[in-house]
Amino acid sequence: MTGPKSRRRGAPLEQAILDAAWDELREVGYARLTIEAVAARAGTSKPVIYRRWGGRAELVLAAWARKLPVEPETPDTGTLRGDLRTLFSRIARRADSMMNEMVAGVMGEAFRHPEVAALLGERLSNPSPLTGAVRSIVDRAVARAELPPVELPHRVLRLPLDLVRNESMTCGAPVSEETVGSLVDDVYVPLLHGLAAVQAAGGAAEGRGVAAGSGVGAGSGLGAGGGVREDVG
Amino acid sequence: MTGPKSRRRGAPLEQAILDAAWDELREVGYARLTIEAVAARAGTSKPVIYRRWGGRAELVLAAWARKLPVEPETPDTGTLRGDLRTLFSRIARRADSMMNEMVAGVMGEAFRHPEVAALLGERLSNPSPLTGAVRSIVDRAVARAELPPVELPHRVLRLPLDLVRNESMTCGAPVSEETVGSLVDDVYVPLLHGLAAVQAAGGAAEGRGVAAGSGVGAGSGLGAGGGVREDVG
DNA sequence: GCGATAAGAAACGCAAAGTATCTAAAGGGT
DNA sequence: ACCCTTTAGATACTTTGCGTTTCTTATCGC
Numbered sequence: 001m002t003g004p005k006s007r008r009r010g011a012p013l014e015q016a017i018l019d020a021a022w023d024e025l026r027e028v029g030y031a032r033l034t035i036e037a038v039a040a041r042a043g044t045s046k047p048v049i050y051r052r053w054g055g056r057a058e059l060v061l062a063a064w065a066r067k068l069p070v071e072p073e074t075p076d077t078g079t080l081r082g083d084l085r086t087l088f089s090r091i092a093r094r095a096d097s098m099m100n101e102m103v104a105g106v107m108g109e110a111f112r113h114p115e116v117a118a119l120l121g122e123r124l125s126n127p128s129p130l131t132g133a134v135r136s137i138v139d140r141a142v143a144r145a146e147l148p149p150v151e152l153p154h155r156v157l158r159l160p161l162d163l164v165r166n167e168s169m170t171c172g173a174p175v176s177e178e179t180v181g182s183l184v185d186d187v188y189v190p191l192l193h194g195l196a197a198v199q200a201a202g203g204a205a206e207g208r209g210v211a212a213g214s215g216v217g218a219g220s221g222l223g224a225g226g227g228v229r230e231d232v233g
Numbered sequence: 234m235t236g237p238k239s240r241r242r243g244a245p246l247e248q249a250i251l252d253a254a255w256d257e258l259r260e261v262g263y264a265r266l267t268i269e270a271v272a273a274r275a276g277t278s279k280p281v282i283y284r285r286w287g288g289r290a291e292l293v294l295a296a297w298a299r300k301l302p303v304e305p306e307t308p309d310t311g312t313l314r315g316d317l318r319t320l321f322s323r324i325a326r327r328a329d330s331m332m333n334e335m336v337a338g339v340m341g342e343a344f345r346h347p348e349v350a351a352l353l354g355e356r357l358s359n360p361s362p363l364t365g366a367v368r369s370i371v372d373r374a375v376a377r378a379e380l381p382p383v384e385l386p387h388r389v390l391r392l393p394l395d396l397v398r399n400e401s402m403t404c405g406a407p408v409s410e411e412t413v414g415s416l417v418d419d420v421y422v423p424l425l426h427g428l429a430a431v432q433a434a435g436g437a438a439e440g441r442g443v444a445a446g447s448g449v450g451a452g453s454g455l456g457a458g459g460g461v462r463e464d465v466g
Numbered sequence: 467g468c469g470a471t472a473a474g475a476a477a478c479g480c481a482a483a484g485t486a487t488c489t490a491a492a493g494g495g496t
Numbered sequence: 497a498c499c500c501t502t503t504a505g506a507t508a509c510t511t512t513g514c515g516t517t518t519c520t521t522a523t524c525g526c
Contacts, residue, residue, distance in 0.1 A: 007473055007522050031341055034513060045474050050515065097344060104340035107402055108264055111334040121404045153419040166399045169340055171354045186386040186428075191420065194427025240491050240504055267482060278505050283484065471524080478517070484510090491504075496497105 008044075017042045017049060021063040026098055030060060030105035057109040057116045060102060061123065070094070074133045080141035080192070084160075084184045087133055091164045092175040100169045124165075131157040138192065150196035160188065241277075250275045250282060254296040259331055263293060263338035290342040290349045293335060294356065303327070307366045313374035313425070317393075317417045320366055324397045325408040333402045357398075364390040371425065383429035393421065 008016065020042035024033050033056060039046050053059040075086035103124075110117035134157050141147040163183050167175050241249065253275035257266050266289060272279050286292040308319035336357070343350035367390050374380040396416050400408050 009471090009473070009523065013473080029344065031345060035515085036513065043474095045476090046514085047475090047516080048473060051472080055515090101341065101344040104337055104344070107337035108334065108341050111262065111330060111337070112264060117404065117406065124403045153415070155415045155419040159420065162396075162399050162403075166395050170357045170395075171350070173350070182386070182388045186388040187392065187424065190427035190431050191424040192427065193430055194423035194425065195419075197426055197430055198423050242492065242502085242504065246504075268484085269482065272505095276505095278507085279484080280486085280506090281504060284503080288483090468526085469524105470526100471522105473520100473522075475520085476518085478515105480514080480516105481512105482514105483512080486509075487507085489504100489506085492502085494499105494501085496499090 013042075013044065013048070014052065015066075017044065017052070017059075018063040018066055021059050022067070025060060025063065025102060029098060030056070030102040033060070035059070054113070054115075055109070057106045057113065058119070060106060061116065061119045064102070064123070069129045071129045072133050074136045076140070080137065080144075080146050081184060081189055083137040083140070084188055085180060087137060088160055088164060088180045088184055088188075089177065091130070091161060092168065092180055095161075095165055095168050095175075097168075097174065100165065103165070104169055124161075125158065130161055134160060141192075147192055148196040148200055150192060150199055152195070156191065156195065159191070163187065246275075246277065246281070247285065248299075250277065250285070250292075251296040251299055254292050255300070258293060258296065258335060262331060263289070263335040266293070268292070287346070287348075288342070290339045290346065291352070293339060294349065294352045297335070297356070302362045304362045305366050307369045309373070313370065313377075313379050314417060314422055316370040316373070317421055318413060320370060321393055321397060321413045321417055321421075322410065324363070324394060325401065325413055328394075328398055328401050328408075330401075330407065333398065336398070337402055358391065363394055367393060374425075380425060381429040381433055383425060383432055385428070389424065389428065392424075396420065 017038065021033070021038045024038050024041055028037070035046055035049055035056065038059065039049055049059065053062060072087070072090055075083045075090075077083050077086060103120075106116065106120055110120050131154075135152065138147065138150065138152060142149050160183075164175060164180075167179055167183070250271065254266070254271045257271050257274055261270070268279055268282055268289065271292065272282055282292065286295060305320070305323055308316045308323075310316050310319060336353075339349065339353055343353050364387075368385065371380065371383065371385060375382050393416075397408060397413075400412055400416070
């Protein structure tokens with residue numbers, strides 16, 4: 001054996017710490033994850049971790065970043081709605097409670113640490129493999145003439161993930177099949193049809209869709225509302 | 234004066250504590266809010282607070298619940314798009330960083346305390362005054378023939394708030410006018426048109442819209458994906 | 467091998483959580 | 497007016513984890 005006094009450095013040590021952090025995250029969650037526990041699990045000590053990362057949030061984000069996005073196999077059920085339900089369900093499974101608890105926790109700290117906010121935002125706004133799946137699903141639906149040709153803005157591409165995450169986080173529980181159905185049937189499918197319609201109508205007026213010249217109160221008028229702002233929900 | 238030894242009890246004391254909690258929240262935010270500080274500000278002591286609430290999350294939720302939802306004056310700019318932009322902007326202003334930091338923080342704890350999750354979920358899924366505003370805006374657009382008649386499912390009614398909150402929380406910064414524009418133009422307006430179209434077409438097939446009989450992979454098949462579930466974004 | 471670098475171990479001060487104990491004030495009932 | 501139950505308010509305590517400091521010594525580049 002290497003003996004009781006072998007001492008790792010650099011990359012291998014870093015990997016060990018990140019692995020430990022990830023395992024700890026899976027076992028106790030973000031709220032109960034402590035630097036000390038990660039250090040212990042990695043067989044190292046706190047200062048080694050603090051020398052590399054600024055705190056829990058950064059450590060966890062680094063551990064997360066190592067996990068490569070899983071390319072979801074694009075579902076192919078034969079209908080737009082079926083494909084979307086399958087896709088949304090898969091997202092809902094993967095966005096399990098550990099993941100969401102982590103995101104919620106990191107978010108809480110992101111408000112105080114701009115660099116954490118930046119890392120998190122980057123992580124959440126680039127669901128690259130998912131956007132590909134959405135695109136293929138829609139393309140296939142267009143090919144089947146189930147949907148008029150439509151171009152999907154970035155916002156719409158990332159919407160599935162945003163919807164599911166929002167749902168999962170606000171109810172703090174796994175997203176039910178019923179909810180998935182509602183997201184697909186009440187929101188996403190109609191949205192796709194609407195986008196197609198709007199693009200067919202507005203034709204020339206690219207980019208900013210719909211009634212493109214109409215924005216009356218659009219700029220920064222924003223009306224009254226300057227007062228109380230106590231509540232949102 | 235009442236003298237240095239006047240002692241509040243019951244409701245008045247409770248109100249004082251909740252006010253203190255709210256003020257503290259506004260000043261230092263959820264992450265840095267401590268029970269001790271709230272007790273000090275309210276001129277009372279920790280045990281008094283712990284006798285009434287289980288911890289930060291419950292205390293803060295109670296303080297929040299006292300703030301009555303502000304009835305937003307329904308904007309009236311003359312166009313659907315203008316009204317929506319104004320409404321979304323107002324939501325974005327009210328969902329300021331304090332609010333979102335609080336929600337994020339409470340969410341973090343909600344995963345460990347089911348009762349907190351319940352309170353939070355209830356609070357977030359009933360944006361009653363907002364749904365009214367959305368309805369009026371849409372009704373007016375329908376009256377102007379800017380939009381075919383359309384019925385809005387609950388999910389669609391709460392979508393504006395969900396979209397803005399999601400945006401605000403994931404980027405940890407105020408939602409820009411540009412983002413608001415994207416939410417309205419790329420998502421919400423097309424969605425409304427799509428809903429109208431779908432309802433006009435599907436006519437009889439109420440409730441669950443679109444291709445109502447098609448759900449192939451809908452049930453619980455959910456395909457592969459059972460393996461890695463490491464990443465979402 | 468030598469010297470710079472950095473890991474590992476231990477301990478620190480600090481802050482806040484949550485709990486326990488005690489006192490004395492408030493308020494209700496007679 | 498009194499007593500008696502309730503509970504506010506004060507204080508102190510244990511625990512936990514943070515983030516830091518110090519010191520020793522293993523590892524690596526030269």
